[in-house]
Amino acid sequence: MRGYDKHAYEPFAVTVDLAVLTVRAGALHVLLVERGQEPYAGRWALPGGFVQPAESAETAARRELAEETGLADVSGLHLEQLRTYSEPERDPRMRVVSVAFTALLPDPPEPHGGGDAAQARWVPYDGARPLAFDHDRILADAHERVGARLEHTGLATAFCPPEFTLGELQQVYEAVWGTPLDRPNFRRKVLATPGFVAPVAGAARLTGGRGKPAALYRPGGAAVLHPPLLRPSREGRPA
Amino acid sequence: MRGYDKHAYEPFAVTVDLAVLTVRAGALHVLLVERGQEPYAGRWALPGGFVQPAESAETAARRELAEETGLADVSGLHLEQLRTYSEPERDPRMRVVSVAFTALLPDPPEPHGGGDAAQARWVPYDGARPLAFDHDRILADAHERVGARLEHTGLATAFCPPEFTLGELQQVYEAVWGTPLDRPNFRRKVLATPGFVAPVAGAARLTGGRGKPAALYRPGGAAVLHPPLLRPSREGRPA
DNA sequence: TCAAAAGTGTTGTATGTACACCCATGG
DNA sequence: CCATGGGTGTACATACAACACTTTTGA
Numbered sequence: 001m002r003g004y005d006k007h008a009y010e011p012f013a014v015t016v017d018l019a020v021l022t023v024r025a026g027a028l029h030v031l032l033v034e035r036g037q038e039p040y041a042g043r044w045a046l047p048g049g050f051v052q053p054a055e056s057a058e059t060a061a062r063r064e065l066a067e068e069t070g071l072a073d074v075s076g077l078h079l080e081q082l083r084t085y086s087e088p089e090r091d092p093r094m095r096v097v098s099v100a101f102t103a104l105l106p107d108p109p110e111p112h113g114g115g116d117a118a119q120a121r122w123v124p125y126d127g128a129r130p131l132a133f134d135h136d137r138i139l140a141d142a143h144e145r146v147g148a149r150l151e152h153t154g155l156a157t158a159f160c161p162p163e164f165t166l167g168e169l170q171q172v173y174e175a176v177w178g179t180p181l182d183r184p185n186f187r188r189k190v191l192a193t194p195g196f197v198a199p200v201a202g203a204a205r206l207t208g209g210r211g212k213p214a215a216l217y218r219p220g221g222a223a224v225l226h227p228p229l230l231r232p233s234r235e236g237r238p239a
Numbered sequence: 240m241r242g243y244d245k246h247a248y249e250p251f252a253v254t255v256d257l258a259v260l261t262v263r264a265g266a267l268h269v270l271l272v273e274r275g276q277e278p279y280a281g282r283w284a285l286p287g288g289f290v291q292p293a294e295s296a297e298t299a300a301r302r303e304l305a306e307e308t309g310l311a312d313v314s315g316l317h318l319e320q321l322r323t324y325s326e327p328e329r330d331p332r333m334r335v336v337s338v339a340f341t342a343l344l345p346d347p348p349e350p351h352g353g354g355d356a357a358q359a360r361w362v363p364y365d366g367a368r369p370l371a372f373d374h375d376r377i378l379a380d381a382h383e384r385v386g387a388r389l390e391h392t393g394l395a396t397a398f399c400p401p402e403f404t405l406g407e408l409q410q411v412y413e414a415v416w417g418t419p420l421d422r423p424n425f426r427r428k429v430l431a432t433p434g435f436v437a438p439v440a441g442a443a444r445l446t447g448g449r450g451k452p453a454a455l456y457r458p459g460g461a462a463v464l465h466p467p468l469l470r471p472s473r474e475g476r477p478a
Numbered sequence: 479t480c481a482a483a484a485g486t487g488t489t490g491t492a493t494g495t496a497c498a499c500c501c502a503t504g505g
Numbered sequence: 506c507c508a509t510g511g512g513t514g515t516a517c518a519t520a521c522a523a524c525a526c527t528t529t530t531g532a
Contacts, residue, residue, distance in 0.1 A: 057323060
């Protein structure tokens with residue numbers, strides 16, 4: 001648009017990478033694919049691929065997710081752009097600029113490999129590394145971003161099925177933040193935040209087989225939380 | 240990396256766009272350039288340009304800023320990636336994926352046009368629109384992002400000279416948020432946040448010519464604020 | 479009747495807000 | 506001596522953390 005020198009049109013490849021997260025059995029998991037080709041053949045990586053000429057990065061992200069992991073038309077898929085990684089040496093073969101996304105899923109179906117992915121699998125977050133390319137860093141950035149989003153938005157409901165209990169919602173916070181929370185206080189904060197959750201009239205469900213049946217809630221539709229639900233203080237770092 | 244079909248290498252142009260903000264005389268300003276070429280010739284736009292083959296987007300952003308506005312090696316320039324805009328139709332000529340940045344400056348020097356920019360100028364934020372391309376949206380996203388960053392990081396000091404008074408710091412918050420703040424409470428919050436600011440021993444400066452000389456502070460080096468400095472409640476939106 | 483999970487109540491402390499008030503300087 | 510901006514004190518309301526307690530279910 002500006003700066004029409006002769007290097008301007010040097011070809012760039014533009015790709016997307018997805019950090020797809022879910023909470024399974026109280027633990028944070030990430031969706032990985034095993035690479036079928038060099039470089040990094042046989043290594044695990046985030047799903048992703050090339051953006052095609054007529055599609056936006058967001059569209060490409062959904063398409064690649066479907067192609068490589070079989071997760072197509074997943075209900076409740078929440079996609080959000082993370083940032084763009086553009087260091088010249090991040091891909092050993094050529095100049096690749098990658099737009100990274102985070103995606104959140106409730107109650108995840110089993111994925112299956114496809115396209116260039118030899119296989120696809122849910123992997124516990126803590127056992128995911130090391131990954132191919134600079135995906136360790138992308139994954140860490142995604143985790144940090146999602147943790148922060150939970151404080152200020154109703155995003156946690158994107159990890160939950162359409163109707164969920166407050167206990168399940170709390171598990172999401174605990175899994176992402178890696179901290180136990182006080183149940184009574186958590187419950188009060190959530191209910192005191194307008195638009196965070198909406199009760200499902202009369203409905204109840206047993207959670208672990210035992211215990212009192214819990215009331216069910218739906219996402220309340222609020223984009224931002226007032227007041228925010230702040231995580232317990234990671235103490236001030238020294239100056 | 241995955242998906243080696245023949246459309247994969249279709250050429251994309253990758254550009255950067257910069258939303259450079261500053262606070263002048265208590266009001267938020269943005270750095271704009273007048274376009275010298277079609278499309279949108281004569282219209283105002285955010286500075287920016289093509290990423291070159293051997294540089295990262297961050298490097299390109301600094302280079303373009305220097306070329307188009309003469310702001311080179313500005314002390315205290317804070318650059319931060321905003322997001323990437325990739326809609327296929329955002330540039331009428333060709334497929335352009337643009338990585339947008341926010342940049343903050345204290346006490347800004349006068350810019351001068353250069354490269355493809357006919358001229359460059361600081362423009363009050365409220366009078367900046369309409370801009371070329373999708374730059375209205377990028378500018379709005381940048382404003383929103385900076386407003387949020389002020390709550391949780393020491394970013395506001397990036398708008399201030401190396402040594403500043405608490406009154407100047409407060410003006411930054413008020414200009415970006417568009418809200419007046421209570422001075423005594425603002426002062427206490429800032430001083431109660433470890434690592435936000437550090438006093439300059441014994442130093443003082445007159446602010447508006449009149450009034451008591453104010454103590455001087457330097458950035459305290461803390462990346463994140465504990466506790467955060469939340470903006471006055473934009474009230475809960477209806478569900 | 480016990481364990482497990484949901485849900486309610488209470489209390490001390492911290493925090494935020496809205497002010498009133500004093501201090502130092504230039505005109 | 507007044508206007509202007511810096512700086513301190515205080516009182517009220519609210520919010521939050523911690524923990525005791527009750528309720529309802531399956532085994």
